[in-house]
Amino acid sequence: MTIAFKVCGLTRPQDVSAAVQSGARYVGFVFFPKSPRNVTLEQARALALAVPSGVAKVALTVDAEDADLDALVAAVPVDMVQLHGHESPDRVAEVRARYGLPVMKALGIASAADLARIDSYAEVADQLLIDAKPPEGADLPGGNGLAFDWRLLAGRKYWTKPWMLAGGLTPGNVAEAVRLTGARQVDVSSGVESAPGLKDAGRMAAFAKALAPSN
Numbered sequence: 001m002t003i004a005f006k007v008c009g010l011t012r013p014q015d016v017s018a019a020v021q022s023g024a025r026y027v028g029f030v031f032f033p034k035s036p037r038n039v040t041l042e043q044a045r046a047l048a049l050a051v052p053s054g055v056a057k058v059a060l061t062v063d064a065e066d067a068d069l070d071a072l073v074a075a076v077p078v079d080m081v082q083l084h085g086h087e088s089p090d091r092v093a094e095v096r097a098r099y100g101l102p103v104m105k106a107l108g109i110a111s112a113a114d115l116a117r118i119d120s121y122a123e124v125a126d127q128l129l130i131d132a133k134p135p136e137g138a139d140l141p142g143g144n145g146l147a148f149d150w151r152l153l154a155g156r157k158y159w160t161k162p163w164m165l166a167g168g169l170t171p172g173n174v175a176e177a178v179r180l181t182g183a184r185q186v187d188v189s190s191g192v193e194s195a196p197g198l199k200d201a202g203r204m205a206a207f208a209k210a211l212a213p214s215n
């Protein structure tokens, strides 16, 4: 079975090119000033224009206001919006309707109790991103290189929408994460970096190799 993957937090043209070369089906751009992976609209536009068709360009935002999303969508040719903050199901539906773009809602998991609220998002989002819950007081709501206990997803009935597994994935652990959770899509950021915000071509290739069916 082919496992699709997203490389998130791309900031440089050479990283976009290496991600595409490695076989990424999605590339993500972070619009969150506190993140070391934050890009301006101008940077993101240039990066997005270099992405070939067939690879989805995802805009990651955190509790963004309409005005910021309006500017983003006007400036950057994106294919999907990832909502990685505290957006309610109603807000997910609103963003989806306002821009006519598919929306992926990120949800943080630390324990079985966190799984309960996912169903209400599955009703309104196009995709779900199941990530580790950030630690208390963390600056970033994602991109912390932290995994959650994948056994929480083992053997469970999945959601009515496609979903991606995220959080602390690396070339060394992604095969095990897929085996335990049954994920068919995964998302990675810090696990394929040489430093925060700088992707590493070798690590992206190794990540893709770890997901290859023959592996």
Ligand SMILES: O=C(O)c1ccccc1N[C@@H]1O[C@H](COP(=O)(O)O)[C@@H](O)[C@H]1O
Residues within 6 Å of the ligand: 008, 009, 028, 030, 032, 035, 036, 037, 038, 060, 062, 084, 131, 140, 141, 142, 143, 144, 145, 146, 166, 167, 168, 169, 187, 188, 189, 190, 191
């Ligand atoms: O990557 C970031 O800087 C970021 C900032 C704010 C919200 C989410 C962010 N990243 C997302 O988190 C997942 C998991 O990251 P990691 O692999 O554990 O480093 C990442 O794929 C992004 O979708």
